[in-house]
Amino acid sequence: MQTPTLFALLLLLILVAYGTGFSRAIAAARSSGGIRSLASLPSYYGVHTALWCGLPALIILGCWLVFDDAIIRAMVMGSIADKPESIAGQNLLYAQIQNLAAGNLVGNVTPQLQDAAAHLESLRASGRWMQTALILILSIGLGAYAFLRISPEMRAREKVEKVLRIILLACACAAIFTTVGILLSVLFESLRFFQSVPVTEFLFGLHWSPQMALRADQVGSSGAFGAVPLFTGTLLVSAIAMFVAVPVGLMSAIYLAEYAGKKVRSVAKPLLEILAGVPTVVYGFFAALTVAPFIRDLAQSMGLQASSESALAAGLVMGVMIIPFVSSLSDDVINAVPQSLRDGALGLGSTKSETVRKVVIPAALPGIVGGVLLAVSRAIGETMIVVMAAGLAANLTANPLESVTTVTVQIVTLLVGDQEFDSPKTLAAFALGLMLFISTLILNFIALHVVKKYREQYD
Amino acid sequence: MTDLTQSNLTQKEVRERIESRLASRHRKEKIFRGFGIASIAFGILAVVVLFTDIISKGSSAFVQTDIELNVTYDPAVLGIDTVDDESLAWANFDAVIRNALRERFPDVSGRRDKRELYSLVSNGAGFELRERLQQNPELLGKTETLWFNADDDVDTYVKSLSKSEEGFLGRTSEQKAGWIKSLLATGELEKRFNTTFFTNGDSREPEQAGIRAALMGSLFTLLVTLALSFPIGVAAAIYLEEFAPKNRWTDLIEVNINNLAAVPSIVFGLLGLAIFINFFELPRSAPLVGGLVLTLMTLPTIIISSRAALKSVPPSIREAAMGMGASRMQVVLHHVLPLAMPGMLTGAIIGMAQALGETAPLLMIGMVAFIVDVPHGITDPSTVLPVQIFLWADSPERAFVERTSAAIMVLLAVLITMNTCAVWLRKKLERRW
Numbered sequence: 001m002q003t004p005t006l007f008a009l010l011l012l013l014i015l016v017a018y019g020t021g022f023s024r025a026i027a028a029a030r031s032s033g034g035i036r037s038l039a040s041l042p043s044y045y046g047v048h049t050a051l052w053c054g055l056p057a058l059i060i061l062g063c064w065l066v067f068d069d070a071i072i073r074a075m076v077m078g079s080i081a082d083k084p085e086s087i088a089g090q091n092l093l094y095a096q097i098q099n100l101a102a103g104n105l106v107g108n109v110t111p112q113l114q115d116a117a118a119h120l121e122s123l124r125a126s127g128r129w130m131q132t133a134l135i136l137i138l139s140i141g142l143g144a145y146a147f148l149r150i151s152p153e154m155r156a157r158e159k160v161e162k163v164l165r166i167i168l169l170a171c172a173c174a175a176i177f178t179t180v181g182i183l184l185s186v187l188f189e190s191l192r193f194f195q196s197v198p199v200t201e202f203l204f205g206l207h208w209s210p211q212m213a214l215r216a217d218q219v220g221s222s223g224a225f226g227a228v229p230l231f232t233g234t235l236l237v238s239a240i241a242m243f244v245a246v247p248v249g250l251m252s253a254i255y256l257a258e259y260a261g262k263k264v265r266s267v268a269k270p271l272l273e274i275l276a277g278v279p280t281v282v283y284g285f286f287a288a289l290t291v292a293p294f295i296r297d298l299a300q301s302m303g304l305q306a307s308s309e310s311a312l313a314a315g316l317v318m319g320v321m322i323i324p325f326v327s328s329l330s331d332d333v334i335n336a337v338p339q340s341l342r343d344g345a346l347g348l349g350s351t352k353s354e355t356v357r358k359v360v361i362p363a364a365l366p367g368i369v370g371g372v373l374l375a376v377s378r379a380i381g382e383t384m385i386v387v388m389a390a391g392l393a394a395n396l397t398a399n400p401l402e403s404v405t406t407v408t409v410q411i412v413t414l415l416v417g418d419q420e421f422d423s424p425k426t427l428a429a430f431a432l433g434l435m436l437f438i439s440t441l442i443l444n445f446i447a448l449h450v451v452k453k454y455r456e457q458y459d
Numbered sequence: 460m461t462d463l464t465q466s467n468l469t470q471k472e473v474r475e476r477i478e479s480r481l482a483s484r485h486r487k488e489k490i491f492r493g494f495g496i497a498s499i500a501f502g503i504l505a506v507v508v509l510f511t512d513i514i515s516k517g518s519s520a521f522v523q524t525d526i527e528l529n530v531t532y533d534p535a536v537l538g539i540d541t542v543d544d545e546s547l548a549w550a551n552f553d554a555v556i557r558n559a560l561r562e563r564f565p566d567v568s569g570r571r572d573k574r575e576l577y578s579l580v581s582n583g584a585g586f587e588l589r590e591r592l593q594q595n596p597e598l599l600g601k602t603e604t605l606w607f608n609a610d611d612d613v614d615t616y617v618k619s620l621s622k623s624e625e626g627f628l629g630r631t632s633e634q635k636a637g638w639i640k641s642l643l644a645t646g647e648l649e650k651r652f653n654t655t656f657f658t659n660g661d662s663r664e665p666e667q668a669g670i671r672a673a674l675m676g677s678l679f680t681l682l683v684t685l686a687l688s689f690p691i692g693v694a695a696a697i698y699l700e701e702f703a704p705k706n707r708w709t710d711l712i713e714v715n716i717n718n719l720a721a722v723p724s725i726v727f728g729l730l731g732l733a734i735f736i737n738f739f740e741l742p743r744s745a746p747l748v749g750g751l752v753l754t755l756m757t758l759p760t761i762i763i764s765s766r767a768a769l770k771s772v773p774p775s776i777r778e779a780a781m782g783m784g785a786s787r788m789q790v791v792l793h794h795v796l797p798l799a800m801p802g803m804l805t806g807a808i809i810g811m812a813q814a815l816g817e818t819a820p821l822l823m824i825g826m827v828a829f830i831v832d833v834p835h836g837i838t839d840p841s842t843v844l845p846v847q848i849f850l851w852a853d854s855p856e857r858a859f860v861e862r863t864s865a866a867i868m869v870l871l872a873v874l875i876t877m878n879t880c881a882v883w884l885r886k887k888l889e890r891r892w
Contacts, residue, residue, distance in 0.1 A: 066739065069740065157786065161786060161787075161788040164788060165698075165702060165788070167694065168694045168695070168697055168698035168702065169698055169702075171690075171691045171692075171694035171695040171698065172694070172695040172698040172699055172703070172712055173712065174691055174695060174755075174758060175695070175712055175715040175716045175719055175758065175759065175762070176711065176712060176715050178715075178719060178730070178755045178758070179715050179718070179719060181730050181734055181755075182722070182726055182727070182729070182730045184733075184734075185729060185730050185732075185733030185734050186726070186729055186730075186733070188733075189733060247498070248498040248501050248502060249498075250498075251494050251495050251497075251498035252495065252498040252499045252502055254495055255492070255495025255496060255498065255499055256499070259492060259495055268499050268502075268503065271502070271503050271506055272499070272502045272503070272506075274506050275502065275505060275506060275509075277812065277816075277874060277875075277878055278509065278816075278871070278874075279815075279816030279817070279818065279845050279870065279874070280816070280818065280819070281816070281818045281845045281846075281848050281849050281852075282509075282513070282816075282848070282867050282870070282871070283509075284849070284852070285513075285848065285852045285863060285864075285867065286509055286512060286513070288852065289516075289852070289860065290512050320502075320505045320509075323502050323505070324502070327502075351484055351485065351487075351488045352488060352492075353487060353488045353491035353492065354484070354487075354488075356491070357491070374721060377721055377723075378721070378723075380723070381722070381723020381724070381725065381726070382723070383723070383724070383725045383818075383819035384818050384819055384849065387819075387849075388849070388852060408723070408725050408819070411725055411729070411823075412725070412819070412822055412823075415728075415729075415732065415822075415823055416822055416823075416827055429729070430729060430733070433725070433726055433729040436723060436725070436726060437722065437723075437726050440721065440722060440723055440726075441718060441722070444717075444718050444721040444722075445714075445718065447721075448714075448717050448718070448721075
């Protein structure tokens with residue numbers, strides 16, 4: 001039976017289980033003095049039966065779907081006598097067998113290959129058959145077990161609630177699984193990368209040119225993996241962005257929180273927040289096609305040399321993108337400063353700006369610093385704007401008019417297109433991803449800690 | 460103040476000193492305020508410049524220059540006798556178009572001039588004719604007047620004519636410009652609403668490129684994301700807010716969620732590539748994988764907003780239900796959850812808007828491939844709207860610039876609608892306790 005049909009059948013069985021459980025509970029109650037004699041409401045007996053019927057079967061079905069292909073592959077490959085040594089060769093062979101089994105391979109078909117394809121087909125057929133049988137037996141058997149156990153004394157609600165709680169807990173743990181998944185995926189590939197390129201070269205090397213030579217005699221593809229130009233490029237673009245976003249974001253937050261009337265606030269705040277909702281690819285397009293040419297022309301009219309993909313264009317637009325982020329985080333902490341502090345300062349005769357500068361901002365500083373750190377981590381991790389506007393040349397420069405490249409740009413260029421997972425070029429992207437993940441993790445951790453600590457102060 | 464009162468100054472001198480500084484203090488106040496206004500003005504200016512730039516570039520893409528031709532389905536030219544699938548497959552429809560163009564401009568001779576003439580019409584015109592004949596086999600041997608998409612160079616030139624007298628020639632020669640002007644004068648060349656943009660998939664030819672495939676890809680990806688992230692997010696929020704004991708494990712989960720909310724999106728793309736594609740061998744470029752990656756990315760947003768919604772339900776509701784004998788699970792599922800639902804839905808819409816605009820992680824899992832066909836399911840190769848914008852932004856043809864901007868306008872319109880819905884929902888269903 002095909003998996004979707006099986007799934008539909010399983011759903012039907014679950015519904016049936018609910019119905020029978022429900023009616024059996026009522027029948028059991030009738031013989032012993034009405035519904036009030038039941039330990040739980042009848043619907044809980046129904047859900048209890050349905051859970052027994054469906055949950056184990058669904059879990060087994062999920063595991064089956066995940067491991068199915070790998071097991072069949074291992075069995076098919078195990079039955080082949082002389083298989084190639086390399087992983088790539090084995091992959092190719094298995095792909096050939098799969099294609100042959102699907103009936104769309106032309107070319108030289110050896111009898112050995114034919115046998116393997118037939119073996120694959122028979123394994124798949126028996127696999128499907130076993131899957132259907134196992135799932136149906138499991139669901140009907142466990143459903144019947146739960147059905148037969150229904151009695152007025154059984155505490156169905158408590159059992160159901162226990163299961164629900166475990167499901168809720170499992171969902172809450174999804175966040176942990178995601179973090180572990182990220183760590184494992186970048187860590188393993190990075191370790192493989194560091195086997196071919198030493199860590200010190202990656203961290204301190206000044207030359208980045210990830211093109212690997214395909215042949216030994218090829219010219220110009222040295223494969224240098226010194227990531228320092230990427231780090232400086234990232235820092236340069238982020239610094240420009242923060243140079244725009246922090247003053248503008250902070251000042252607009254102060255104005256909105258301390259000066260603006262209700263009317264101005266209700267118009268200006270949503271308008272600024274539009275900037276946060278615009279997708280980054282739109283900013284990238286804007287930076288590449290409008291801002292970058294504008295900056296180039298402006299620089300040329302002032303007699304400066306500017307590349308058409310400059311760090312300045314990417315940084316400026318990224319700064320604009322981060323303005324609402326800084327301003328809404330600062331707005332929160334400024335509003336959290338108790339009014340009594342302001343009243344005290346104003347009562348002593350200070351002007352409004354003096355109150356803000358000497359009382360409100362110092363009181364809100366930890367929160368503002370936390371917000372700025374979060375904004376920095378966003379700037380470092382921002383991808384589309386720099387991919388579209390900052391360029392690919394790994395220049396080691398501090399001149400904002402030149403084109404630089406960043407960590408995220410290199411990850412995208414290394415991984416978009418065809419990849420093979422044994423070349424350092426592809427693996428380098430994961431090493432860069434690891435650096436990105438670690439640095440943003442540290443920044444976030446400090447920022448969240450600072451913000452949390454500060455919030456508690458005035459609560 | 461203290462230094463003034465402690466020193467031996469008379470009251471008059473003190474007042475003079477204060478007053479002399481008052482002017483400068485007030486000036487500083489004004490400057491500070493001015494900075495505030497300037498920052499807000501800068502932010503709003505950025506919004507205005509961004510939108511006017513995109514709209515001025517993109518609005519022309521919603522019209523497309525079409526050309527009117529008298530085409531004859533001449534069996535001799537087509538090289539077929541009957542209309543069936545096999546003969547249609549190799550019938551020469553381009554020759555029909557060429558004949559029609561030669562008829563319109565009989566005095567064009569010479570190979571180069573002719574080639575120039577044929578390039579007035581889009582390469583896709585032949586396919587349009589094939590489809591038309593396939594649906595109406597009785598047309599064989601007859602003549603009819605049809606509108607075809609003009610080539611993108613023609614389109615660019617015609618559109619630039621409305622801006623200046625000269626127009627932007629680009630790759631268009633003077634001779635071709637002359638033909639275009641004569642066609643415009645007789646009304647055989649006309650700017651019409653660009654339906655192709657909404658009905659076609661991607662194409663290398665700008666005049667045939669559309670956003671249908673990308674829109675469907677976005678739709679499927681979002682469906683997967685919504686189906687996974689909303690239930691899981693709400694369940695996680697319920698556990699953390701209502702059931703979780705205060706211990707280290709709960710703390711760990713919370714720290715994790717807050718951190719994940721700030722992890723760069725491209726890192727989720729790396730996760731998708733390493734785990735879903737390399738380890739589980741799910742198909743590349745599929746909305747299924749895209750949806751899974753975006754689920755992991757939007758989960759923190761949804762969990763955080765759902766928790767806020769649960770928190771805003773007053774404890775008196777829980778206590779009243781508890782007092783009536785409900786179990787904790789019943790309190791949550793029967794009373795707290797329905798009351799928190801509007802807030803959760805708002806959070807979900809905002810999370811979906813975030814997912815819809817996301818590009819970087821989808822580049823990692825291969826949704827950046829050139830895909831022409833409109834996807835029909837969650838495992839078909841497809842692309843999404845933001846990625847389509849990214850791809851078009853890289854194309855050298857001038858006509859793609861306006862199409863990119865137009866696609867951005869569509870994307871922004873959808874996003875603004877979603878966010879307005881979220882705000883409206885919050886206003887409409889919000890309860891003040």
